[in-house]
Amino acid sequence: MKIIITGSSGDIGKAVALRFLSLGHTVYGIxxxxxxxxxxxxxxxxADIKDISALPDIDDAEILxxxxxxxxxxxxxxxxxxxxxxxxxxxxxxxxxxxxxxNASVSAVSGQEFPKYxxxxxxxLGYMKNVAIRLAPLGVTVNAISPGGVYTSLNNPVMNDxxxxxxxxxxxxxxxxxxxxxxxxxxxxxxxxxxxxxxQNIIIDNGExxxxxxxxxxxxx
Numbered sequence: 001m002k003i004i005i006t007g008s009s010g011d012i013g014k015a016v017a018l019r020f021l022s023l024g025h026t027v028y029g030i031x032x033x034x035x036x037x038x039x040x041x042x043x044x045x046x047a048d049i050k051d052i053s054a055l056p057d058i059d060d061a062e063i064l065x066x067x068x069x070x071x072x073x074x075x076x077x078x079x080x081x082x083x084x085x086x087x088x089x090x091x092x093x094x095x096x097x098x099x100x101x102x103n104a105s106v107s108a109v110s111g112q113e114f115p116k117y118x119x120x121x122x123x124x125l126g127y128m129k130n131v132a133i134r135l136a137p138l139g140v141t142v143n144a145i146s147p148g149g150v151y152t153s154l155n156n157p158v159m160n161d162x163x164x165x166x167x168x169x170x171x172x173x174x175x176x177x178x179x180x181x182x183x184x185x186x187x188x189x190x191x192x193x194x195x196x197x198x199x200q201n202i203i204i205d206n207g208e209x210x211x212x213x214x215x216x217x218x219x220x221x
Contacts, residue, residue: 002026003191004061004095006049006087007068009033011152012103015180016065016187017042023188028058030087031068049083050075052090061095063191064088066124067103071154072114080120085127092135099191100135102128102144106205109146121146125201132199141198143190148205149177173207 003020007013008029014036017027026041035044045056049068066087070079088100107113108121125144132142149155149168155177158164169175186204190197203209 001063001192002028002061003063003065004028004030004058004087004091005065005067006030006084007103008044009036010067011154012150012180012183013065013067016067016184019181019184019188023192028056028061030056049087050078052086055087055090057094058091059094061091062098064091064095064097064100065103065187065191066101069103069105069120071117074116076114076116077120077123080117081123081127084124088127088131092131092140097135097140099140099194100131100142101187101191102142104128104144104146104201106146106148106203106209109201109203110209128201129199136198141190141194141196143194143198144201145183145186145190146201146203146205147178147183148172148203148208150183151177151179171208171212172205173211176206178204178206 003025005013005017005027008017009031017029017037020027021039021041029035029042029044030047032046032048034046047054047056066084068083070076102124104124105121107118108125111118128142128144135142158168
């Protein structure tokens with residue numbers, strides 16, 4: 001199969017691309033940065049997803065993984081939401097896709113972290129539902145994953161700061177974050193193996209959103 005991955009030069013995009021390549025598939029990577037992968041089945045395009053006219057013409061992809069994203073920048077909404085819409089609308093018209101997966105964030109449902117980032121990811125989930133409804137008659141599965149913390153170089157500032165890391169672990173019930181390879185497991189399942197789930201958002205955050213106890217009651221003496 002042939003897969004389009006945006007943000008393919010970042011830690012998550014690269015890990016997912018390498019997973020698909022290891023399974024014998026062809027990957028089209030789109031990123032502002034140069035290629036981080038040199039395998040023969042990997043085709044890289046340097047492009048800004050905020051500019052739909054800059055996106056490469058691809059007509060034979062079957063899977064789209066919308067992964068490109070910014071965090072705590074002035075362009076969070078324009079890149080994470082508008083850019084993702086640009087990519088999706090272009091390739092649902094030019095390709096016969098069988099699966100689309102959005103990389104959102106637990107911030108989309110919790111509202112925490114940076115304002116524009118949370119808003120952009122929440123908007124992404126609404127758009128995912130829209131695409132799922134439109135493409136369901138064609139048999140296309142459309143879903144999103146919403147990771148919590150992921151071990152990536154982008155998160156080095158908090159992972160390497162002892163005080164910050166201890167605070168994060170205090171509110172993370174499973175006391176760990178997710179690796180990029182574990183995230184790739186989810187992408188592989190939801191795009192290659194899943195045939196019956198669509199329009200869903202899967203929260204993968206080590207219990208941070210749902211399992212934090214907030215009910216306070218005075219103990220009986």
